[in-house]
Amino acid sequence: MKKQMKLGLGVLLSSMMAVAHAQDVKVGMITTLSGGGAHLGVDVRDGFMLAIEQSGKTNIEVLVRDDAQRPDLANSLSSELVDRENVDVMTGLIWSNLAMAVVPSLTRQGMFYLSPNAGPSDLAGRLCHENYFNIAWQNDALHEAMGQYVRDQGFEKPFILAPNYPAGTDALTGFKRYYDGELANEIYTQLGQEDYAAEISQIRASGADSVFYFLPGGMGISFMNQYANSGTDIPVFGPAFSFDEVIVGALGAAAEGVMNTSQWAHDLDNATNRAFVAAFREKHGRTPTLYASQGYDTAKLLISALEVAHPKQDADAFREALRAANFESTRGEFRFGSNHHPIQNVYVRQIVADGAGGYTNQLVGTAMENHQDVYVDNCQL
Amino acid sequence: MTVALIIEQILNGIQLGTMLFLMASGLTLVFGVMGLINLAHGSFYMAGAFVTAIVAATTGSFWIGLLVGTLAAAAIGVVIEFTIIRRLYDRDHLDQVLATFALILIFSEGTYMIFGSSPMFLSIPQELRGSVNLPLDISYSKYRLAIIGMGIVVAVGLYLLISKTRLGMRIRAGENDREMIGALGVDIKTLYTLVFALGAGLAGLAGSTIGALQSVRVGMGEPVLIMAFVVIVIGGIGSIKGALVGAVLVGVVDTMGRVFLPMTLSNFLPASQAMSIGSSISAMLIYIMMAAILAFKPNGLFGSK
Numbered sequence: 001m002k003k004q005m006k007l008g009l010g011v012l013l014s015s016m017m018a019v020a021h022a023q024d025v026k027v028g029m030i031t032t033l034s035g036g037g038a039h040l041g042v043d044v045r046d047g048f049m050l051a052i053e054q055s056g057k058t059n060i061e062v063l064v065r066d067d068a069q070r071p072d073l074a075n076s077l078s079s080e081l082v083d084r085e086n087v088d089v090m091t092g093l094i095w096s097n098l099a100m101a102v103v104p105s106l107t108r109q110g111m112f113y114l115s116p117n118a119g120p121s122d123l124a125g126r127l128c129h130e131n132y133f134n135i136a137w138q139n140d141a142l143h144e145a146m147g148q149y150v151r152d153q154g155f156e157k158p159f160i161l162a163p164n165y166p167a168g169t170d171a172l173t174g175f176k177r178y179y180d181g182e183l184a185n186e187i188y189t190q191l192g193q194e195d196y197a198a199e200i201s202q203i204r205a206s207g208a209d210s211v212f213y214f215l216p217g218g219m220g221i222s223f224m225n226q227y228a229n230s231g232t233d234i235p236v237f238g239p240a241f242s243f244d245e246v247i248v249g250a251l252g253a254a255a256e257g258v259m260n261t262s263q264w265a266h267d268l269d270n271a272t273n274r275a276f277v278a279a280f281r282e283k284h285g286r287t288p289t290l291y292a293s294q295g296y297d298t299a300k301l302l303i304s305a306l307e308v309a310h311p312k313q314d315a316d317a318f319r320e321a322l323r324a325a326n327f328e329s330t331r332g333e334f335r336f337g338s339n340h341h342p343i344q345n346v347y348v349r350q351i352v353a354d355g356a357g358g359y360t361n362q363l364v365g366t367a368m369e370n371h372q373d374v375y376v377d378n379c380q381l
Numbered sequence: 382m383t384v385a386l387i388i389e390q391i392l393n394g395i396q397l398g399t400m401l402f403l404m405a406s407g408l409t410l411v412f413g414v415m416g417l418i419n420l421a422h423g424s425f426y427m428a429g430a431f432v433t434a435i436v437a438a439t440t441g442s443f444w445i446g447l448l449v450g451t452l453a454a455a456a457i458g459v460v461i462e463f464t465i466i467r468r469l470y471d472r473d474h475l476d477q478v479l480a481t482f483a484l485i486l487i488f489s490e491g492t493y494m495i496f497g498s499s500p501m502f503l504s505i506p507q508e509l510r511g512s513v514n515l516p517l518d519i520s521y522s523k524y525r526l527a528i529i530g531m532g533i534v535v536a537v538g539l540y541l542l543i544s545k546t547r548l549g550m551r552i553r554a555g556e557n558d559r560e561m562i563g564a565l566g567v568d569i570k571t572l573y574t575l576v577f578a579l580g581a582g583l584a585g586l587a588g589s590t591i592g593a594l595q596s597v598r599v600g601m602g603e604p605v606l607i608m609a610f611v612v613i614v615i616g617g618i619g620s621i622k623g624a625l626v627g628a629v630l631v632g633v634v635d636t637m638g639r640v641f642l643p644m645t646l647s648n649f650l651p652a653s654q655a656m657s658i659g660s661s662i663s664a665m666l667i668y669i670m671m672a673a674i675l676a677f678k679p680n681g682l683f684g685s686k
Contacts, residue, residue: 034493164660187643188660192604194595197393197525198636204520205386218500222595229505229594230522231512250502250596 023310025060027302028081029092030074030102033066037217039246040094040291041066044116046284047295048091054279055303063087069094071101078102082111088311089114091298094291096120096139096167107131112311112318116298117291121170124341125375131315133322133340135301136294137263138373139167142239143174143214145261145346145367150179150210150237152367157184158237159208161199163215164188171214171239177374184208189215196223200230212237221250228254235259240349240361244289248351248359255351256359263342264293264331265349265363273330287360293330300327339379343372385519390640391633396525398632399532403587404609405616405624406539407580413619414555414576415470418477421461421484422584422609423602429454429585430592430601431492434503443506447589454585455578462577470573485603493599500596528590535583536625543621552576556619608635611671617684626682631667638663 029048032041045064052060063085067074074093081087090106091114093099099118106113107129115123115134123129124138150158160175160183162168172186184206189199203211211234215223220242227236240262248255266277266287276296280288288296304327309317325334337343346368349361408422433450437443465484469477509524543549551572554562563569588602595601612631616623643659650658674682 038497164657169657186656188656190639190660190664194591194601194604195397197396197522198390198640201386201389201393202640205383205389218596218598221500225504225596226522226594229510229524231520250500252502252504 023059023306023313025089025306025310026085026087027060027062028078028085028087028090029062029064030067030077030081030090030098031064031092032069032094033064035069037069037094039244039289040117041092043289043291044092044094044295044298047280047288047292047297048116048299049295050276050280050283050292051296051299051303055299057303057306060303060306064092067093067098069098071098074098074102078106082106082109088112089302091116091302093118099123103132104129110315112315112322114298114302114322116294119341119373121373121375124339124373125378128339128375128379128381130319130340130381133301133336135298135342137344138341138375139170140174140177140373141263141346141371142241142261143171144178145348145371146212146237146239147175147177147179149259149261149348149367150175150212151181155210156181157206157208158210158212159184159186159203159206159234160212161187161189161215162213163191163193163219165191167216168214175212178368189219191219193219194222196226199223200227200232203227203234204230204232208234210235210237214239214242216241221247224251224258225254237261240290243349243351243361244291245287245360246289248361252359256353258351259364260349260351260361261346261367262290262349262361263344263346264290265347265361266293267361267363268331268347270330270332272328273332276330297327297329297331297334300329301325303327337372337376338381339373339376340381341373341376343370345369346371385517386640388517388519389521390636392521392525392529394633394636395629396528396532396632397636398629399529400587400591400605401608401612401632402532402625402628403535403583404605405612405628406535406621407583408609409613409616409619409621409624410552410576411580412613414552414559415573416559417466417469418474418481419466419580420478420481420606421488422580423606424485424488425454425458425581425584426588426591426602426605427488427492427599428457429588430503430597431496431501432585433589433592434501434597437503438501443504443593446503447586450589451582451586454588455582457585458578458581459574461581462574466577467570467573489599496599500598503592503597505593524594531590535586539621548572548575608667611667613681615671615674615681617678617681620681620683623681623683630670634670635663635667638666642666 031044032038063081065077067077089112094117096118100120103113104127112131117136119134119136119138123132160172162171236258238260240260243258243260277288280292305318305321308321311318323336325336331344335343345366347363348365348367350364351359352362354360411417411419429450432453433446436449437446469480505524509527512520512522514520543552551567555572612627613624616627642663643656646659647655
C-alpha cells in the first residue's frame with residue numbers, strides 16, 4: 001500500500017515534471033490597441049494569434065498588453081511582464097519611439113525581442129543586439145524602394161513631403177537614397193496637421209511630375225482626400241503605411257490609382273500566403289493588412305525556433321534557430337541579414353476597385369529585389 | 382513663386398480663418414456674456430462632425446447631414462448647459478476649466494467607446510467636388526470657396542442678430558452688466574441657454590464642414606480649439622468683430638508662414654535644413670503674433686475692458 005502510494009506519487013511527480021518539460025513558453029506582447037494607431041496593433045495581434053492557433057501548440061501562452069502608444073506605459077508594462085510574469089520572449093511594439101524606449105534595456109537583460117513592426121535605424125546599426133530580431137523591415141525600406149521605383153519609372157521631378165519628426169525625415173532621406181535625380185520640392189509639414197490646402201497649392205505650382213508622401217494615420221487620409229478633391233491629377237506614390245487596407249477603405253475612390261511599396265501583398269502568390277489570407281478573412285471578416293502578415297510571420301518564426309530549443313534553457317540554440325529563419329513566411333522565402341533584419345523583395349501595389357463597391361491593393365510588380373538596409377555596416381554582430 | 386500661388390494661399394488662409402471664426406465666435410460669446418471659459422467647445426465640433434457623417438452615410442445626402450449635425454451639436458449644447466454648465470457661472474475660472482476639461486475627456490472616451498478609433502469617412506457633396514477657374518490662371522477648390530461663402534453669410538447673420546434683434550440687444554446688455562439685466566426682468570437663464578446653444582451649433586457647423594475635408598475622428602476638436610483661443614485672445618475676449626478679424630489674421634498668417642517662411646529661408650540655408658527650421662518656426666508663428674499683439678494691446682485688438 002505504502003509502496004503503491006509512493007509509486008503513485010512518483011508517477012504524479014514525474015508526469016508533472018514532464019509537463020514542465022514540455023516547455024511552457026510565455027510570450028509577452030506589448031502593442032497599441034487603443035488611440036489613433038490602434039488598427040496596426042490589432043492586426044499584429046490578430047495575425048500573431050492566428051499563427052499560434054493554427055500551430056495547435058497549447059504550451060504557448062501569450063500575454064497581450066495595450067501601450068496606448070505611450071512610451072512610459074510601454075516601459076512599465078515591459079517591467080511587469082519581465083519581472084512579475086516571467087515571460088520568455090517579448091514582441092509586439094508598433095512605434096519606433098516606443099521600441100527605442102523599451103527594447104535596448106530588454107535585450108541587455110538577455111531577453112529575446114522579436115519586432116513585428118518598428119525598425120528604427122539605431123537598432124539595425126549602432127545598437128544592434130544578438131537577441132533582437134526584426135521580422136518586418138528596417139523603417140527606411142519601403143521609402144527606399146519607392147525612390148528606386150519612381151526613378152525606374154522615369155519620373156524626373158517628384159514633389160516629396162512628410163511630417164517634421166524623426167520618422168518623417170528618415171522617410172524622405174530613405175527616398176532620396178535611391179532617387180538621385182532632381183526634386184520639384186521637399187517639404188516638411190506639422191505633425192498632426194489636418195489641412196493640406198497650402199501644400200496642395202504648392203504641388204500644383206511646382207510643376208512636379210509625381211508626388212511622394214509619407215503621412216501616417218489620419219494625416220494621410222486628410223491629405224489624400226483633399227488632394228483628390230482639388231482636381232490635381234499628378235500621380236501619387238507612397239509607402240504601404242499610408243495605404244493599408246483600413247486606410248484604403250476609409251479613402252474610397254479618392255485613392256484609386258495610387259502606387260505604394262510593400263514587402264507583402266494580400267495577393268502575393270505563394271501557398272502560405274493564400275492560406276493565411278483565407279484563414280484571416282474567415283476568422284475576422286476583413287482583408288489582412290501588412291501588419292497582420294508581420295504578426296503572423298513573427299509567430300511562425302517563434303514557433304519554428306521553439307521546436308529547437310527553449311529561450312531560457314538553451315538561449316544559444318534558440319538564437320541560432322531564429323537566425324536560421326526556418327519557417328514558411330507569407331512573403332515566400334525569408335532570410336535575415338547579419339544584423340537580424342530581413343533581406344527581402346519590396347513589391348509595388350496599386351489601389352484598384354475590388355468589384356464589390358470597395359477598393360483594395362493589387363500587386364503590380366517588384367520595386368527592389370533582395371533589399372537590405374544600409375545600417376548593417378554599423379552593426380558589430 | 383507666382384502671383385497665382387500667392388493669391389491661392391491667401392484664399393487658403395481666409396478659408397482657414399472662416400472655420401476659426403465659426404469656432405471663435407461661439408467661444409467669445411459664451412465668455413463675453415456668461416463669463417465662462419469653455420474648453421469643451423471642441424467637443425461640439427467633434428459631435429457635429431460625427432452626426433453629419435452618420436446621417437450623410439444613412440441618407441446619402443451631405444446637406445441633410447450638415448443640417449442635422451449642426452442642430453444636434455446645438456441640442457447637445459442645450460443639454461450640457463442645462464445639466465452641467467449652469468452650475469459653473471458663479472464659480473471661478475479654475476473650476477470652469479476643470480469641469481469643462483472633464484467634459485472633453487468624457488466626450489472623447491464616450492465617442493471612442495461608441496465609434497472606435499478608426500476615422501469615419503465623410504465625403505464632399507458631388508456638386509462641390511473639383512475646382513473652379515478664377516481669373517489670373519488660378520484654379521481653386523469649389524468646396525473651399527463655398528466654405529468662405531458660408532463664413533461670410535454666418536458673419537453677416539451674426540452681425541444682424543446682435544445689432545438688430547431683441548435677442549441681440551439682450552446679449553449685448555448681458556455682456557455689459559449681468560446683474561442689471563436680470564434685475565430688469567429679462568429671463569437670464571433662457572438667454573444663457575440660447576447663447577450657449579448658438580455657440581455649440583456654430584462649432585458643430587464648423588466640425589461638419591471640415592469633417593468632409595479632413596477625417597472625422599476622436600480628438601479632432603482639440604487642435605482647432607487651441608487656435609480658436611488664440612483668435613479670441615488676439616481679437617479681444619467677448620468681441621464678435623474681434624473674433625472675425627482675429628480669425629482671418631490667424632488663418633492668413635499661419636498659411637502664409639507655412640509656405641513662404643521655408644521658401645525665404647532656403648535663400649540662406651541648405652534646402653532640407655531650411656525646410657525643417659522653416660516649418661518649425663511657422664508652427665510657432667501665430668503664438669509669436671499673439672504675444673506681439675498683447676504687448677501693445679493687452680486686451681486684444683477689440684477688447685473692451
